[in-house]
Amino acid sequence: MLSDRTIIRPSRSAELIARRFADLAVLTEREQELVRMAASRPEAQTTGAELSGPSLLTSGWACRRARLADGSRQIFAFLVPGDLFDGRRLTGRARNGVFALTPVETISASPLLEAVDDVDLHHGLADAIEAMRTEQEKLLLDHIVRLGSLTAYERLAHLILDLRERLARIGLADEHRLPMPLTQETLADALGLSVVHVNRTLQQLRRERLIELRGGVAMLPDPNGLADLCGFET
Amino acid sequence: MLSDRTIIRPSRSAELIARRFADLAVLTEREQELVRMAASRPEAQTTGAELSGPSLLTSGWACRRARLADGSRQIFAFLVPGDLFDGRRLTGRARNGVFALTPVETISASPLLEAVDDVDLHHGLADAIEAMRTEQEKLLLDHIVRLGSLTAYERLAHLILDLRERLARIGLADEHRLPMPLTQETLADALGLSVVHVNRTLQQLRRERLIELRGGVAMLPDPNGLADLCGFET
């Protein structure tokens, strides 16, 4: 008999992915079946792996990032379970890619993408994938707002609320609590700040009882206060 | 007899748009015909107009931007002739939209977008539109790099080279020369800087003979120097 792990893990992925798709569009029975099939056998990768895709992340965190000529790194977006990515088509230059920030599991999205434009029956699937792309563009715009218009203090608050919202939709966060596996260096690379300044800014947020960090989990005692201070809109 | 203006303007738009599509994908005769038809009668709008779309810009400049709660403005991207936009579907919040920075002319993109998914024959058109979307995502990523990883000096150089490249592809710029109708305030809103600092930084670029601005035209005596200073890759 197979171990619990082999049986339960894949089905959890499948459930998460199914919920994600249901959240984005109305799927037919047949489409739901396709999604579950695709999600049944995730592939594991370790922290630091370069992910290729097109795939769906089913567990762990990753990011889209560029490495710049001077050796620095700019993170464009964080990827959490349920997110679609394509490390190859990652637009433009060579030095861009998708990077695993924790151990991750992925499934190939090819079957789903092909189902969309081969047959013309899978409107729900097509809608869901279109909705994912639209949402990822919105996330890029939000990130531009953070970098272009917010202070360090506001950037951190805004990013954390952004992540909380996305994680809550797939059942991995609630109003006051979210996983936070990102190092301060990673936050710095995303937010266009130095590590030192991220550290000090986080301390300020803690002092003001807006966020607590312990063991890879962030607690938000006052999410509305956080949202007000950075102009975050749900 | 109709005036020169009525006859020539539309055909110029059509030609520019046709060139733009040809640059992005290989089109059949029939597809080229569709594009020319769509581009034959542009609609004019004045500076400051809110553009709805889905449309193609055929002349003038526009931008995608958000208005923030505190009254400030963040520009996400500049749109130049040949660019596709959709002011309605502009992802997320209400306060986002497409804004005409100069007098503009647009054509509706609906006929082309519908041709793509109604019939399944127009692979070239579908490819071209997909390529436009991919390119616009690349432009957003480049903008994130500017805001997150570059100094004011580098941001300006990088943005100008970015615009030059895009304008050159549609025949509106060459290596040493591009139209530059943007005010310093507009540049500031795009680059996350104050107007005052944009002004001083432009002066520095002028002092170092990297850029000259006169009458809405930018001259770049040393494009390679500019590219080196900001890590711009063609």
Add this chain to the structure above:
DNA sequence: CGTGATCTTGATGCTCATCAAGGCTAGTGG
């Protein structure tokens, strides 16, 4: 010829980067 938009300049100080060093924790090998 006046009026509003745009560009320019100077003065001042806050935000944030940088440099340098020390501490904490978890994992590793002797």
Add this chain to the structure above:
DNA sequence: CCACTAGCCTTGATGAGCATCAAGATCACG
């Protein structure tokens, strides 16, 4: 079991980059 190492977090000192405020200059246009 303990020294050792490698990440990661933290702290202090210093200064650069850029914002802000205020005012004047220039330009475009009716």
